[in-house]
Structure formats: structure tokens, C-alpha cells
Amino acid sequence: MNELIVISLVGALLLSGCSTTKELNITTEPIQKPALVLPNVDQLNLQDVEWFVINEENVEEVWQRLSDENKDIVLFGLTDDGYEALAINLSDIMKLVQQQKAIIVAYKDYYEDAEKALDEANSQADNVNKSVEKINEDEANKKWYQLN
Amino acid sequence: MGLKLALIMMVLMAAMGGLGYWYYTDTQERMAILVANEAKATVAVQEAEAAKVAMEQAYTEMAKQNKILNEKFQEAENRANRLENKLSRHDIGVLGIAKDSLVEKIINNASKNALRCAEIVSGADLTQDELSASKPSEINVECYEMANPNFDPTLFPTWLEKNR
Numbered sequence: 303m304n305e306l307i308v309i310s311l312v313g314a315l316l317l318s319g320c321s322t323t324k325e326l327n328i329t330t331e332p333i334q335k336p337a338l339v340l341p342n343v344d345q346l347n348l349q350d351v352e353w354f355v356i357n358e359e360n361v362e363e364v365w366q367r368l369s370d371e372n373k374d375i376v377l378f379g380l381t382d383d384g385y386e387a388l389a390i391n392l393s394d395i396m397k398l399v400q401q402q403k404a405i406i407v408a409y410k411d412y413y414e415d416a417e418k419a420l421d422e423a424n425s426q427a428d429n430v431n432k433s434v435e436k437i438n439e440d441e442a443n444k445k446w447y448q449l450n
Numbered sequence: 451m452g453l454k455l456a457l458i459m460m461v462l463m464a465a466m467g468g469l470g471y472w473y474y475t476d477t478q479e480r481m482a483i484l485v486a487n488e489a490k491a492t493v494a495v496q497e498a499e500a501a502k503v504a505m506e507q508a509y510t511e512m513a514k515q516n517k518i519l520n521e522k523f524q525e526a527e528n529r530a531n532r533l534e535n536k537l538s539r540h541d542i543g544v545l546g547i548a549k550d551s552l553v554e555k556i557i558n559n560a561s562k563n564a565l566r567c568a569e570i571v572s573g574a575d576l577t578q579d580e581l582s583a584s585k586p587s588e589i590n591v592e593c594y595e596m597a598n599p600n601f602d603p604t605l606f607p608t609w610l611e612k613n614r
Contacts, residue, residue, distance in 0.1 A: 307461075307462055307465065311465060311469065324483075326487040326490050326491065327490075328490050328493065328494050330497060342573065343572065343573065344572070345569065345573045345574050346568055346569045346571075346572035346574065347569065347574075348565040348566075348569055350562060350565070351561050351565070352558060353554060353557045353558050353561060355546045355550040355551075355554040355557070356550070357550055358547075359547075359550075381543070382541075382542045382543035382546060383543075385542065385557070386537045386542065389533060389537065389560075389564070390530075390534060390537070392564060392568075393529070393533045394530060396526075396529070396530075396564075396567060396568055396571060397526040397527065397530045399568075399571050399572075400522065400529075400571055400596075401522070401523055401526055403571065404518075404519050404522035404523065404526075405519065407522075408515040408516075408519045411511075411515055411518075412511055412512060415507075415511045416504075416508045416511060419503075419504045419507040419511070420504050422504075423500040423501060423504040424500075426500045427493070427496070427497045427500050430493050430496045430497070431493055434489040434490065434492065437485075437489050
């Protein structure tokens with residue numbers, strides 16, 4: 303009889319003790335990066351440049367003009383091809399600056415908007431977390447006879 | 451004998467009762483854990499859903515920024531091309547010999563405009579004249595896309611054709 307009792311108890315313990323239920327833990331913690339604060343670039347304030355067009359016929363007139371305007375009687379020259387090359391080079395540099403500026407603006411807008419979308423997603427997740435925590439608390443506070 | 455049997459029965463009943471109680475409480479605990487797990491799994495699904503939405507938004511934003519960037523690149527390209535076309539249309543060497551004063555005036559104006567374009571690219575505020583310019587005679591021909599936001603070249607097809 304005693305053996306039967308012992309076998310029953312041990313059997314019950316063994317059967318129920320083998321199964322375990324692990325608690326699932328999910329933690330989500332968004333890491334906030336500090337906002338990047340950078341100074342603006344300097345604004346250009348360029349000085350005027352004066353061009354003189356000199357040919358065989360007006361060269362004396364140009365020297366006279368320089369003299370009348372109390373400027374040094376000297377000119378730094380470019381051929382027409384040189385002038386065109388200089389204009390195109392300046393234009394290409396401008397194009398590069400425009401492109402770089404557009405890329406910086408695109409990065410800024412993209413990250414600011416992405417940040418906003420992530421904030422919204424995080425806040426949504428927070429709300430869900432809170433409601434689940436509330437459900438869990440309610441479950442924990444339930445009396446044994448209320449569990450189903 | 452009867453007392454012994456009763457005692458054994460009592461012990462047996464107590465053991466069975468204890469076992470029943472333990473089984474019940476253990477089951478309830480497990481049920482509570484399963485309820486909590488289900489809730490957490492729901493959160494995980496919702497968070498994954500939110501992350502998916504955030505990713506989709508990021509991709510949409512990326513596409514939008516790429517489109518804007520391409521437009522800006524095209525604008526810069528068009529401006530540079532306009533100058534190259536202009537220079538290739540006119541032989542400034544020949545013009546400089548024939549009409550030196552006129553060419554001098556034109557290239558000084560063009561240089562002034564080009565330098566102003568560089569200032570605008572660097573972030574300079576537009577002047578009131580630049581903002582209100584809406585006719586070809588009022589604009590900065592070198593970079594009207596940047597300098598004259600109220601100028602619509604499509605309203606002046608002849609001018610546009612000449613300045614492509």
C-alpha cells in the first residue's frame with residue numbers, strides 16, 4: 303500500500319515536473335542619437351570683375367581709358383578661347399557646388415523625415431507596450447478563481 | 451486496524467489534496483505566463499509592423515529625395531549647358547574685333563550675373579528685384595532658376611528657344 307502511495311506521488315511529480323513554461327521576454331529600447339549641430343558655411347560676397355575687350359583698332363583707346371581712370375597701364379590678357387575656358391570652368395565649379403548643396407539638403411531632409419517616422423513608430427510601440435503592461439498587471443492581480 | 455487504515459487514508463487524501471493544489475496553482479501560473487506571452491507576442495508583431503511601416507516610409511522618403519536631387523542636378527546641368535551653348539553659338543573672337551564695346555558690355559554683365567549666382571549658391575538672400583523679376587529683361591540670365599523664382603520661362607517661348 304505504502305509503495306503504491308510513494309509510486310503515485312513520485313509519478314505525479316515526474317510527469318508534471320518535466321514540463322516547463324518559459325516566460326518570453328522582448329525588450330525594445332530605441333537609442334536616441336544626439337542631433338548634429340553644424341555651423342553654416344560663409345556666404346560669398348564677391349567683388350566685381352571688369353573685363354576689357356582689346357583688338358588692334360581700339361588698343362590705344364583702352365590704354366587711354368586706363369590712364370583716364372587712374373589705373374595702372376597694364377592688362378592681364380586672355381584670348382577668346384581662354385575667356386571661354388575660364389567661363390566654362392567657373393560654371394563647372396558652380397555646378398559642383400550646386401550638386402553638393404543639393405546632396406546635403408537631401409541628406410538633411412531624408413534623415414529628419416526618417417527620424418520623424420521612427421519617432422512615430424516608437425511612440426506607437428510605447429503605447430502598445432503600455433497597454434500590454436496593463437493587461438499583465440491586471441492578470442497578475444486577478445484572484446486564483448478569476449483565472450481562466 | 452481500522453484506525454491504521456483511516457490514518458493511511460487521511461495521509462493519502464492529504465497528499466492527493468496537496469498534489470491537486472500544487473497542480474492547480476502551477477497550471478494557473480503557466481496560464482498566466484501564456485497570457486503574458488501572447489500579449490508580448492502581439493506587441494512583437496505590432497512592433498514589427500510599425501518597423502515595416504517606418505522602413506516603407508524611409509524608402510518612400512528616399513525616392514522623394516532622389517527625385518528632388520535629380521531635378522536639382524538637372525537644373526545645374528541645364529545652367530552649365532546654357533553657357534556652353536551660348537559660347538558655341540557666338541564667336542566672341544570675331545565679335546570682339548567687330549563690336550568691342552558691345553562685347554565688353556555683354557561679358558561684364560554676364561560676369562556680374564555669374565558672380566551673383568555664386569553668391570546665391572553660397573546662401574545669399576535674394577533681393578527684392580530678383581524676387582519680383584518675371585520678364586526676360588529683369589532676370590539673371592546666368593541662373594534664373596535660382597535667382598528669379600517668379601520667372602516662368604515657358605511663358606516666353608521665343609526667349610527660351612534662344613537661351614537653351
